[in-house]
Amino acid sequence: MITLKNVILRRSAKKLLDGATVNLNPGEKVGLVGRNGAGKSSLFALFNGSLHEDDGDFYVPKQWRMAQVAQDMPETDESATDFVVGGDTRLTELRTTLAAIEDAYEANPEDADIGMELAHAYTDLADAGEHDAVPRAQALILGLGFKSHELDGPVNSFSGGWRMRLQLARALMCPSDLLLLDEPTNHLDLDALVWLEAWLQKYAGTMIVISHDREFLDAVTNVTLHIANAQLTRYGGNYSAFETLRAEQMALQQTAFSKQQDKIAHLQKFIDRFKAKASKAKQAQSRVKALERMEKVAPLLAEADFTFEFKEPGNIPNPMLSITHASFGYEIEDAEPKTILRGVSRSVLAGQRIGILGANGQGKSTLVKTIAREMGALAGEVTEGKGLNIGYFAQQELDVLRPQDNPLEHMVRMARELGSAVKESTGEQALRGFLGSFNFSGDMVKQPVGTMSGGEKARLVLAMMVWQRPNLLLLDEPTNHLDLATREALAVALNEFEGTLMLVSHDRALLRSVCDEFWLVGRGVVTDFDGDLDDYQRYLLDEAKRQREEAKIAVREAESATAAAAAAPPAKASAQDRQQRSDQLKPIKREIAQVDERLAAAGTERTALEARLAQPLPSAEIAEAGKRLKALNDEIGRLEERWLALSDQLEALVA
Ligand SMILES: Nc1ncnc2c1ncn2[C@@H]1O[C@H](COP(=O)(O)OP(=O)(O)OP(=O)(O)O)[C@@H](O)[C@H]1O
Ligand SMILES: [Mg+2]
Incomplete structure (x- = not known):
């Protein structure tokens, strides 16, 4: 049991805990919540011994093994797999012990005691799961979104966010009685997040997790520890239960209720606006759910004195920007550029609120960065409306601050x-x-x-x-680190914002409450996603299944290729073979070029139509333009499918 009794904890002049008394029982899954700056990370520092109480008593069982995510960026050329296996501290210790005993045994093979020790060391290692350490580590790495060909990649070769995921995998690899997780979802995408939830639900020890994501907390905790005004309060139940309880307490105090009513009215206005549109009924429904949740939060919000608004943007161009038959990706020195997205033809109109969805590494950030002018398009054009003023928020933005x-x-x-x-x-x-x-x-x-x-x-x-004062907000994971009240304030501000919004976020509550439409970035293209977040979660599962099947097929093919190669003496591809292959490639390449061309033309026409539809038009014209738009969208859909099928064929032949 973890015990705090009348604990006082200070950081510089700030008193973060003033007489905290609380017990946490073995096996409990605890959500540690509170406003930004309340002292949650400092409390973790107390738990792991890097900070000491200024007064009172604090106790954690000495024999408890503690696992936590290291906060520093790993710098090593060890492979991702070895790095994560290294997180299993027990295994590492036992391996060191074994090596020492083996040395002793070699020097003295007749000694029966050493022989015994050696036998014990082997069984200990087996008990510690030596035989499946590598697959266990790899399951963690893959679960957190890495691709199978990255398993052996050196840690150094990954970008910052991905290295932090490896740190998380390393902590999960470590057998522990107490697991401390400080905002583990910050570096994750929605699919990795869903995987982590499932993993934590099976974790057997005591867990304390700091998070500002209510859906995540609800999925993995059953006790909530709230830190506010230097007080620590324990609530039985997950985050929603805590919210309800606390809201009841606050409602009793009759705190600023009118503020709450305003916010509810606000959300209601949006629901009403969308209910009228049959095509958006599903999204309106999600907002009804958001409203239901908000009714409980609102009394809590009343204590949060923080609201803000985006200033009214002066001039809003329409379209804000148009992308015409563009390819996005990375220039690589002395090599072909790496194309991530192709055939992108879309426009962004004034007042649109677009949620950008897509599994790991499919190119969401590439899309956003290109629009934000952080990188150029490889082909095609991105045309900006006159007076476009982009407000870009990227995860790595925190790095631009000077400590x-x-x-x-x-x-x-x-x-x-x-x-x-x-x-x-x-x-x-x-x-x-x-x-x-x-x-x-x-x-x-x-x-x-x-x-x-x-x-x-x-x-x-x-x-x-x-x-x-931007008129186009381009937000890439803006809620990381923000507490719930600040997220709520951000959601309200975004709902009131008069410009255009493009949002990448794994915060389902935020996506639900501020986006009207979704784009899906996947399989090399950008398409409209016709559905809501629940549909999207299903899509992710299907996509993961598809990738697993593909990997299986690839392995099988590789195996039969190796078997064939072993059976037959290696022969150099003859000139005839090469000719034959190039003959097969030609018609595919030709058709790809045709599809590309048609895609570009259809895209341009669509952009123009959308822009026209954004203007006031006589109703007959609207109907006709609408019909044409539908036909175009269908055609583009078909073309994209064809394009994918062709490039798969091409890849299979070239490989
Ligand atoms: N070395 C320091 N000197 C002065 N103030 C500090 C120092 N370290 C932390 N603080 C302050 O102590 C408070 C608690 O910090 P802590 O990091 O524990 O908050 P937190 O609850 O984890 O917040 P967040 O949700 O933003 O992560 C903050 O207001 C912070 O500014
Ligand atoms: Mg913190």
Whole structure:
């Protein structure tokens, strides 16, 4: 049992816990929740011994093995598999012991005691799961979204987000009695998140997880520990149960109810707007669910003094931007560029709210980064509307903050870079006021960013974005680190935002409450996703199944190819073979070119039609344009299917 009795915990001048008393029982799955900066990560530091209580008693059973995710970026050229196997500390210890005994045995093979020790060491290793350590590690790695050809890739070769996933896999690999997870979902996509939920549901030990994702918490916890105002309170039940309980408590106090009513009315307005459209009925339904949830949250929100809004964008071009027969991907030095998405022809209209869905590594970020001008299109064009002002929020944005500088210095520098003269007195005062509206008040505007909590940093980046008054918001996982009240505030602000929104997020609640339509990035193309998030979850499962089958077929083919190669003496491909193959390739290549061309033309026509439909038109014309649009969409769908089938054929022949 973990016990805290009258614990006082400080960080600099801040008192994070003031007389906390709580017990956690073995086997409990605990969600640790609270506002950004409340002290959750600091409490973990207390649990793992890197921070000590300033007063009171704190106790964790000494024999408990503790596993947690290392927060640093791993720097090693060890393979991903070996790195994760290394997370099994017991196995590593036993291997070291065995090696020592083996040495002793070699030096002294007659010694019966050493012989015994050796036998024990072997059985211990077997008990620790030595024989299946590699497949166990690989199951974790694959579950977290890596591809099978990446299993042996050196850790260093992966990008930051993916290395953090390996850190998570390493922690899960470690046999433990107590598992500490500090916002484990931040670096995950929706599909990896769903996998992690399933894994944690089977975990047998005691788990404490910090998260701001209510659906995730509901799926994996049965006790909730709430930290607020330096108090720690234990609630039996998952997050929703905690919300209900706490909401009841707060409702008793009759706290600012009118604020809550406003927010509900707001969501209701959106539901009403969409109910009228038969095609959107499903999405309206999801919002009804969101509303049901919100009714419980709202009294909780009343204590959150934080709301903000995006400023009204001055001028909104329509279309905001048009993409015509474009290919997106990466330039590679001295090699063919790596194309991730092709045949992309779409336009983004004023006022659209697009959720961008897609499994791991399918190119969501490539799409977003290209639109944000962080990278160029490989082919085709991205045409921006006049006056387009993109507000881009990317996960790695937190890295752009300077740890030594405080929030005010960040704002001043940004204002200068954007060319607005900041007069030392009034300008700074205005920026302080602005930071205040984002809950950076008093001392915090002068606190070095490096000592701030994750959520505080994310809030600062958000504030800096709002200040720039964008008309197209391009948000790539904006809610990471943000607490629920701030997410709720973000959702409200996004609903009120008058410009266009494109959102990549694994936060299902946010996607549900702010997006009207979805794009699906997958299998090399961007398509409309006709359905809601539940349909999407099913799609992900099907997709995972398809990939597994494909992998199986590939293995089988490789095996039979090796068998054939072993049976027959290796022969060099004769000139005749080459000729034959090129003859087979030609018609496929020709048809691909034709399909590409037709796709491009259809895409251009669609973009033009969509733009026309965005203008006021006589109803006869609308009907006709609508019909044509439908026909085009169908044709594009068919062409894309054909394109995929052809490129599969091509790949099979070339391989
Ligand atoms: N070294 C430090 N010096 C001063 N203040 C600090 C220091 N470290 C943390 N703090 C402050 O202590 C508070 C608690 O930080 P902590 O990281 O524990 O919060 P948290 O609950 O994990 O928040 P989040 O949800 O944003 O991760 C924050 O307000 C933070 O700014
Ligand atoms: Mg934290």
